[in-house]
Amino acid sequence: MNGLRKGYVQVYTGNGKGKTTAAIGLSIRSAGAGLNVLFVQFVKGLEYSEHKALKRFDNITVKQFGRKNFIHSKPTKDDIEKAKEGYDFVINAFEENRYDVVVLDEANIAVFFKLFSSDDLIKLIKLKPYNVELIITGRYATDDVINAADLVTEMREIKHYYTEGVVARIGIEK
Amino acid sequence: MNGLRKGYVQVYTGNGKGKTTAAIGLSIRSAGAGLNVLFVQFVKGLEYSEHKALKRFDNITVKQFGRKNFIHSKPTKDDIEKAKEGYDFVINAFEENRYDVVVLDEANIAVFFKLFSSDDLIKLIKLKPYNVELIITGRYATDDVINAADLVTEMREIKHYYTEGVVARIGIEK
Numbered sequence A, B: 001m002n003g004l005r006k007g008y009v010q011v012y013t014g015n016g017k018g019k020t021t022a023a024i025g026l027s028i029r030s031a032g033a034g035l036n037v038l039f040v041q042f043v044k045g046l047e048y049s050e051h052k053a054l055k056r057f058d059n060i061t062v063k064q065f066g067r068k069n070f071i072h073s074k075p076t077k078d079d080i081e082k083a084k085e086g087y088d089f090v091i092n093a094f095e096e097n098r099y100d101v102v103v104l105d106e107a108n109i110a111v112f113f114k115l116f117s118s119d120d121l122i123k124l125i126k127l128k129p130y131n132v133e134l135i136i137t138g139r140y141a142t143d144d145v146i147n148a149a150d151l152v153t154e155m156r157e158i159k160h161y162y163t164e165g166v167v168a169r170i171g172i173e174k
Helices: A019-032 A049-054 A077-096 A107-112 A118-127 A143-148 B019-032 B049-054 B077-096 B107-112 B118-127 B143-148
Strands: A009-013 A037-044 A060-067 A101-105 A133-137 A151-159 B009-013 B037-044 B060-067 B101-105 B133-137 B151-159
Touching: A009 A019, A009 A143, A019 A037, A019 A049, A019 A060, A019 A101, A019 A133, A019 A151, A019 B019, A019 B049, A037 A077, A037 A107, A049 A060, A049 B019, A060 A077, A077 A101, A077 A118, A107 A118, A107 A133, A118 A133, A118 A143, B009 B019, B009 B143, B019 B037, B019 B049, B019 B060, B019 B101, B019 B133, B019 B151, B037 B077, B037 B107, B049 B060, B060 B077, B077 B101, B077 B118, B107 B118, B107 B133, B118 B133, B118 B143
Parallel strands: A009 A133, A009 A151, A037 A060, A037 A101, A101 A133, B009 B133, B009 B151, B037 B060, B037 B101, B101 B133
Antiparallel strands: A151 B151
């Protein structure tokens, strides 16, 4: 839809809040401008409030390739299979080139948990069609991913009430 | 709507991308969970793509108190009047307590341009009803605002294609 405009690779990483929410905000902004958005979420599998909201937009497609509860230690075979399924889905989406904006939410975490490798993620970046804006989120972005990106923002936690024992709240954190 | 849950004060600051987009993402998430959201934007006055998208939600109210073009040097009398109008609007919204989540987008920039003072912003934080989650964005958050917040994230620019001379693109940056 955006013709021959060059799409960039944006990375949101760091230990602070706002990485996934920034990707959601960008998706909404793009959808508001009439662009087609694919929002792929790795690792996380919950039906968060934001997905309910994202699903209201005809031009945002949400796909989750995670599980109900977060990985705390070693990923299972099922975790790896789900991530591979998501990875193949993205390759296919790039081949079909039906989207203007593609979000790979928590892809850096998928690499961190070795669900796929940093080289695999770099391969996705290279396979991205010229016009696609690609958004990659998650802590622990590798140096290679940072080098391959056009824009990198580190969300740094300066202060967080979690440390005071607050539980994640519906509509705010999830 | 969220009863007696304590609302926190979140600040998104720093020179990196993703502050306003994170606030938009949070608004969408909250709206998806059925919360009432007030999204107040200072300084900026443009009809950005995200506002079109935010306006699709019955439970998100968007109010802008800025001007069409950004302040580059000294703010005008009109800039100051618009900001005061927005400030009073927020005080009134707090008194009526009809919102669960209140975003003060670019409020830190309003302080930076002396449209109102850091003390004025602290006053808003203190006036916030117990249950309201308050989100403040913009570069140059003052130390007082950071001290008054429960959660502070600094968006740090590590890499940015703007430095390569790319113009803001509809649906991506605006």
